[in-house]
Amino acid sequence: MERIxxxxxxxxxxxxxxxxxxxxxxxxxxxITTVAGNNTIENVTTNAQAVCQVAGxxxxxxxxxxxxxxxxxxxxxDIHGGTGMDGPVLPEITGELDPRHAVDFIIDTVMAEPAGTxxxxxxxxxxxxxxxxxxxxxxxxxxxGVVVMGGSYTxxxxxxxxxxxxxxxxxxxxAVFRGAWPVTMVGLDLTHQxxxxxxxxxxxxxxxxxVAQFVLDIWGFIGKTYEDVFEFPxxxxxxxxxxxxxxxxxVMKTEAAHVAVELHxxxxxxxxxxxxxxxxxxxxxTGVAVDLQDHRAQVAxxxxxxxxxxxxxxxxxxxxxx
Ligand code: BDR
Ligand code: CA
Numbered sequence: 150m151e152r153i154x155x156x157x158x159x160x161x162x163x164x165x166x167x168x169x170x171x172x173x174x175x176x177x178x179x180x181i182t183t184v185a186g187n188n189t190i191e192n193v194t195t196n197a198q199a200v201c202q203v204a205g206x207x208x209x210x211x212x213x214x215x216x217x218x219x220x221x222x223x224x225x226x227d228i229h230g231g232t233g234m235d236g237p238v239l240p241e242i243t244g245e246l247d248p249r250h251a252v253d254f255i256i257d258t259v260m261a262e263p264a265g266t267x268x269x270x271x272x273x274x275x276x277x278x279x280x281x282x283x284x285x286x287x288x289x290x291x292x293x294g295v296v297v298m299g300g301s302y303t304x305x306x307x308x309x310x311x312x313x314x315x316x317x318x319x320x321x322x323x324a325v326f327r328g329a330w331p332v333t334m335v336g337l338d339l340t341h342q343x344x345x346x347x348x349x350x351x352x353x354x355x356x357x358x359x360v361a362q363f364v365l366d367i368w369g370f371i372g373k374t375y376e377d378v379f380e381f382p383x384x385x386x387x388x389x390x391x392x393x394x395x396x397x398x399x400v401m402k403t404e405a406a407h408v409a410v411e412l413h414x415x416x417x418x419x420x421x422x423x424x425x426x427x428x429x430x431x432x433x434x435t436g437v438a439v440d441l442q443d444h445r446a447q448v449a450x451x452x453x454x455x456x457x458x459x460x461x462x463x464x465x466x467x468x469x470x471x
Pocket of ligand 1: 225273388
């Protein structure tokens with residue numbers, strides 16, 4: 150059983166991450182925290198509430214940072230639409246938010262639960278996580294780990310070298326990767342293998358009902374933008390990959406690496422510079438003043454798509470049957 154706080158910016162794939170977590174018995178979803186990213190903090194928070202309402206998920210939702218640490222916010226209208234989660238018809242929100250700021254929710258929860266039992270899962274810009282580790286540094290040794298969606302070692306999706314969650318708040322990302330806690334980086338190299346193909350969509354269609362239709366509407370919209378903008382055959386379900394890994398680590402292969410974030414490059418700002426453990430000596434030529442021999446992160450490389458699809462479809466089936 151993995152006990153997680155999902156820190157997100159819904160976001161179409163964030164929504165699937167919420168459903169995957171809430172629908173799988175191996176995950177205890179301690180709470181959802183929101184962060185400005187794909188859209189304004191107001192909209193992504195409403196979207197998180199809407200997902201939970203549609204699916205009958207009763208967990209605390211705490212609103213977080215309204216802008217990145219240093220750089221101005223960059224929303225993702227071109228991919229996620231004007232609301233951050235265009236496509237499905239969203240209900241009127243009836244539930245209340247947790248009264249705490251997301252940063253305080255994260256700190257309170259990690260400090261209140263037994264040491265080594267809570268995993269943080271940031272799948273938006275890492276602003277809340279960086280603020281929490283600075284406000285209460287004891288969370289760094291207290292968490293079980295941090296499983297992030299962000300970065301890449303081969304390509305970007307905002308610029309040729311930078312992935313969105315890192316590009317939007319690179320200073321926060323650098324703080325998280327430098328933290329003395331176990332980080333698993335699930336980047337584009339992995340998530341671009343996690344496509345919601347026609348086969349997966351047909352499985353969800355066969356489930357029927359409101360939640361299944363919600364998921365199909367999500368994939369309908371994001372599938373169109375990924376086709377138009379990136380010429381993808383189907384939409385990647387980036388954020389759900391982190392949750393899938395926590396349910397079943399065999400869903401992907403990972404490799405030890407040191408990850409640093411490029412903060413200043415004219416063409417490379419927001420790039421994750423990944424030094425795999427099996428490439429000793431590369432650090433000698435970089436001159437970078439960090440210990441590149443400290444291979445603290447695990448970086449995801451290869452997805453078992455069949456396992457992933459089973460997990461996603463399984464959660465939607467279980468939620469629909471409730
Ligand atoms: C990431 O950026 C967002 O648009 C998605 O929700 C995902 O977290 C992919 O680069
Ligand atoms: Ca996201």
